[in-house]
Amino acid sequence: MSLGALLLIVIVLAILGAVAGRRRALGLVGGDKRALHSLPGHYGQVVFLFTAVPALVLTGLWLFLAPLLIDRMSSESLVGSSLTDDTAMTLVMTDVRRIARGLEVLSANGSLSESDISQMRADFSNVRVRMAEAGVALGADVGPQVFEAAKVYRDYSNTSRVLMNIAVIAVAIAGLFWSLTRISKDYRARNASEKFTVVMLIAASLVAVLTTFGIVFSLVFETYNFFRMHSAADFFFGLVWNPQFRGGSELGILPLLWGTFYVSFVALLFAVPIGLLAAIYMAEYASKPMRSVAKPLLELLAGIPTIVYGLFALITVGPFLRDYFAQPLGLGNSSSSVLTAGIVMGIMLIPFVSSLSDDIINAVPQSLRDGAYGLGSTRSETIRQVVMPAALPGIVGAVLLAASRAIGETMIVVMGAGAAAKLGLNPLEAMTTVTVKIVSQLTGDTEFASPETLVAFALGLTLFVFTLGLNIVALYIVRKYREQYE
Template sequence: MPNLWILIIIGVVAVMGFVGARQRALSSGQGDIRNLHSLPSFYGTNAMLAGLIPSLVVLALWTAFQPLVIQSSVTHIIEADQELSDGQLSLAMTDVRRIATGLELAIETGRLDLNQVMDMRADVTDVRPLLGEMGVAVGSDVTPRDLDAAQRFVAMAQTGNLLKTVLVIALSVLGTAFAFVRTSAVFRARNAVERVTMALLIAAASIAILTTVGIVLSMIVNTVEFFRLYPATDFFFGTRWNGTSQLGVLPLLWGTLYISVIALIVAVPIGLFAAIYLSEYASPAVRSFAKPALEVLAGIPTIVYGLFALLTVGPFLLRVFGSGGTFGVDWMSGATAVITAGVVMGIMLIPFVSSLSDDIINAVPQAMRDGSLGLGATPSETIKQVVMPAALPGIVGAILLAASRAIGETMIVVLGAGAAARLSMNPFEAMTTVTTRIVSQLTGDADFTSAQALVAFALGMTLFVITLALNVFALYIVRKYREQYD
């Protein structure tokens, strides 16, 4: 049974449990809620949660781990047939999954049943036409080994889905029934619901922490493997990068920081001044139009900004600073350059700075403004000496968010800055960044046992450390200045 139908069934059971437990609580209190420990809705919610939470947890875990268990079992079948390298085993498993997908579609559409699928023999039945009807393309003839593995895959998947359906629905019914039986006038339903709610909140808060830990661990494991294959000193202090034999990170870090600094030089003043105007000077009519217009920039896909850099900003800057341009200088030889990506990225970051800074400035208590104006300060003096210092911690956070966004940007750099890894102070030359090299190293037929592919994880770990350092520094600044206004 598909997961959607399982969710519908346990949802219906939960609703029935809510209504039934609520009515049972009212009946046990002789229809008077004053005789109940908790409100009737708490009794219904307790029954609903008892039916939903265990079944949903099992459904999620089963759905996540069943493919892994099946693939491990099927992999052993292929390995037992003949010895294969890691690359050959990966290709074989890809073919097996395609065949299994086609056979499962044939079962779902009624073209075949499970018995017919299990009775197939590669030396008797040509499976490729059937798979073609199901929209699954197989590059070569289906071998007996691949068909046997795919049949095992389908059989285990069908059995697993059946067990999953029975177990999840049984847990939903049993949980709801248990809560229904416990429902009485003296049952502390509110306390039970609050405990479950607290556990859910803790679990939700833990997801961010566990996700971060998982990301860091995955990066560390592959980074350590990379440094077993490539010297760490050559990586951190190397000044050359070609993606194969020379993997020095310094040119990439320089390009990343250079473009990010130019972007912040563009975004921070414009965004901050726009936020000051909108929050302190603009009329309600102007604010109602200008603020949404600024925030529209945040919704534009980065690939569009990249095309804007490639087709508009780059050629414009080339006409201005290139040979025979407006100023008669020969600083810029091509449309792709650091300044092109930096300017366009700065435009993209304006709404991040302006919107967050505007909200932070508006959060400064009006009493502070009134006190300054009452003492004879002008509006501009009030903004400079009262409002901005009070909002400074939040503004630092907004700038940090913009900096992190700039450091992690890829598409604008690919289309606007070029792909040259070099150490240069000239903003009119093409350069590249860490993120673009991560993409290039992992595209194509990347061998994840080679230093050329594993270097992407080392680059990602380097960016993570840089971003973490920025966060620590910003937290220090925020705490230092916040103490003056608490």
């Protein structure tokens, strides 16, 4: 039974339960719904919720937890082999899962019967060919033991699937009957259903917290694995980034951080003055018709996906800078460079800076402007000497938010900054950033459980910490600033 079918069954049960609940409630009072505590519909709602929700929660938990258990149990069949080390184990388990999935595909499309599978042996039969048919490419070192573990794995997952189906349907039916029996004339169905709803609302708002936990957990966990394989000192203080397929990589983060900050700095150098001046012009000078045209157009820049900016860097800005600046000046001949990525990212950040600054400038009370005008200030004097100093904290916050955006930006630097990890000053040279390396290390062909791949998580954690720190500081400053004028 597929997952879809299972969910459908649960929903159908719940709907049937709702109809039954409503009927039962009306039946208890002989059809006179005034005698009921709640509306008949509420009794239906209660049954629906008690039938569907626990069953669905169980399904979710099962899907989430079962793989863990199955992993552990099927890895027991590998015990005794030479795999003492956890890392190697993780590696092998990946293979086990892939083979198991391949077997499942083959048995599902009928090209392999159950007895075929049980007779299949890694060292004799054409496992590799059959697996390739199912779209699973196997490495060279898949031994018979791994293959056996895969079979065990597959058995366990099939059993788990069946057990889950039974358990979920049982829970749904139990919920249905239990809630039906609770219905009586004085049962406060509305209160029950509403309480239940509030619980669900709380659960929904917990998704955000769970997401954060998920992020932190996955980053920290894999980073921990990374540091068990690779020296932390090299990562934090190494000046060379040079991953090798065969191990012995130098994975120093400093060249990447340098590239990240250099590109972000160029972007901010471009975006902050332009964004800020544009915001000032829009807020204080622009005529109404101009504002109504130019403002949405500028905001359009914010709605354009970053991949578009990346392509822009790749096909327009990069070649332009190379042909008209880098080559004539003898400063390099690469179309991807710090300046390319920085300028394009700067363009992306203009609307971000300008709309934040706009909010902040507008939060400065009109009375301050009046005070300055009343003394005979010109507009620009009022802006520079009264509005800007008053808005400064807010603007600092906005710049920090923009910086956090710039540091975390991926596609523009992937397509515009280049891949060479360098500690250089020449802005027309290609350099690379943390995000570029996260992408390249996680989309490459290296083994997952190697330091070359896991370093991406350490990079991700660094990125997360930096951006989070910037955000918290920025939001704090902006909030303090707002409070000042409220």
